[in-house]
Amino acid sequence: MSTQIKSNPVAGVQEQTLTLLVRQVRFEGRGINSYELVDPEGAPLPPFAAGAHLDIHLSGGVVRQYSICNAPRERHRYVIAVLRDERGRGGSKALHEQLRVQDIVRVSRPRNNFRLVEGARRVLLIAGGIGVTPLKAMAHQLDDAGIDYEMHYCAKDERSAAFAEEFEPMRASGRLHLHFDGGDPSAGLDIRDLLNAPADGEHVYYCGPGGFMKACAEAAQHWPAGTVHFEHFKAPERGSAEHAANDANDSFIVRVASTGQEIEVSKDQSIADALLEAGVTMETSCCAGLCGTCKVRYLEGEVEHNDCIMSDEERVEYLTACVSRATSKVLVLDL
Ligand code: FES
Known part of the structure; x- marks a missing residue:
């Protein structure tokens, strides 16, 4: 199996991507295709649990998340199903138009924010x-x-x-x-x-x-x-009840705990973008609070979260740098 390693020096994370073969494309319903992805050499794929998704890397640097829909017991393939959304951001349309049988596609390892909890009757x-x-x-x-x-x-x-x-x-x-x-x-x-x-x-x-x-x-x-x-598959509209705006729209300061570096996040910027602009590496993927790639621990400050994935317990400790804002003047990140 061919893998590439992308490092995130700040978080100390190494993310492997997989290079997979599109073995089958199937019509599943109106506007819906499924894509069966396998290792080109037939090797078993990294395991996943139900609720996991893949980041699919499309041409032009477009990355989109799609849930894996086959049985986790199947180690030889990942199957995703994609509804072509004419009014979406263009990812599903690009995927329908670009991905063909025998194509090679780069995907993340499975990530999971939507696991079945143990012990349910x-x-x-x-x-x-x-x-x-x-x-x-x-x-x-x-x-x-x-x-x-x-x-x-x-x-x-x-x-x-x-x-x-x-x-x-x-x-x-x-x-x-x-x-x-x-x-x-x-x-x-x-x-x-x-x-x-x-x-x-x-x-x-x-x-x-x-x-x-x-x-x-x-x-x-x-x-x-x-x-x-x-799990939301699309971020709720900004301005909806779930994303009621408040003074978190103002600029604020993010402090990097390990170095003391202070970075201003303007009202038009995400924390992730401000960190990147200041030379601090921050891995992102969906940029919509849906995938958890940019999840980071915060040590001080008040946060308006805006993500669609974390529980209230997680939010006490973590924020997502792509959509969270501070409601305090300073936010200290555990970076
Ligand atoms: S990049 Fe997906 S949640 Fe931030």
């Missing part, structure tokens, strides 16, 4: 649209582990739902429930009703578009702490 998986990808890997992992689960997959219609063939045994066994709303969410799955009464030891995982995420979050408010898990 029962698991509920709720997918909206292309948010099905990490949950599909979870369903495979739960199947293999013999853990009781139920999956709900919401899509506009049958043609927009991916993995019909692969999902058929799961549907036939009663594990998977498909919900088609014809484009009107109020005509689809009643999420509030589904999440009404959590069972003892039950955990819920959900992933989907903005409105779906909001509906799930509201419906799961009364679930016990630590039992609700989710």
Whole structure:
């Protein structure tokens, strides 16, 4: 297997990227292709757990994150599925247009911010649209582990739902429930009703578009702490309730704890950009608070987090340098 090593001298991190072969491209549903990536020599790939994603490096320096959707027991391949989003930032369109069978593609090793927690007695998986990808890997992992689960997959219609063939045994066994709303969410799955009464030891995982995420979050408010898990595949719009702006829009100072270097972060800059401009290496990938690549510990200061991945417990210790802002005048980073 061909690997490249990229060093991050500040964080002391060495990140390996993998060079993989596109072995198969499959039509999975309207606008959705899956891509099977394998080692060119047939070697086993680094292991992953359900919920992991890959950074895919496209031409022109474009890097995008996609969840791995096959079973973690499969060591010979990673499968990702990509919905072509005409209104997105261009990554999915580029991927659909550029990636062909037999192409070589550079990807990160699997990273995971959305793991199944251990000890659940029962698991509920709720997918909206292309948010099905990490949950599909979870369903495979739960199947293999013999853990009781139920999956709900919401899509506009049958043609927009991916993995019909692969999902058929799961549907036939009663594990998977498909919900088609014809484009009107109020005509689809009643999420509030589904999440009404959590069972003892039950955990819920959900992933989907903005409105779906909001509906799930509201419906799961009364679930016990630590039992609700989710992943955004797109950052919520700035200015939405989840990203209410405050005085964190002002400039502030970041101090590098190991050197004492002080760097001003202007109101138009991210912490990561300001660090890079000052010569401090900071690895980034999604630049949207989605992947965790730029996660860094802070030692002093008040933070407006803005990421979509960390729990409240993590936020006491860490921030994401691509989207977090300081609400104090100085922020000390453990770099
Ligand atoms: S670069 Fe992805 S969270 Fe910051």
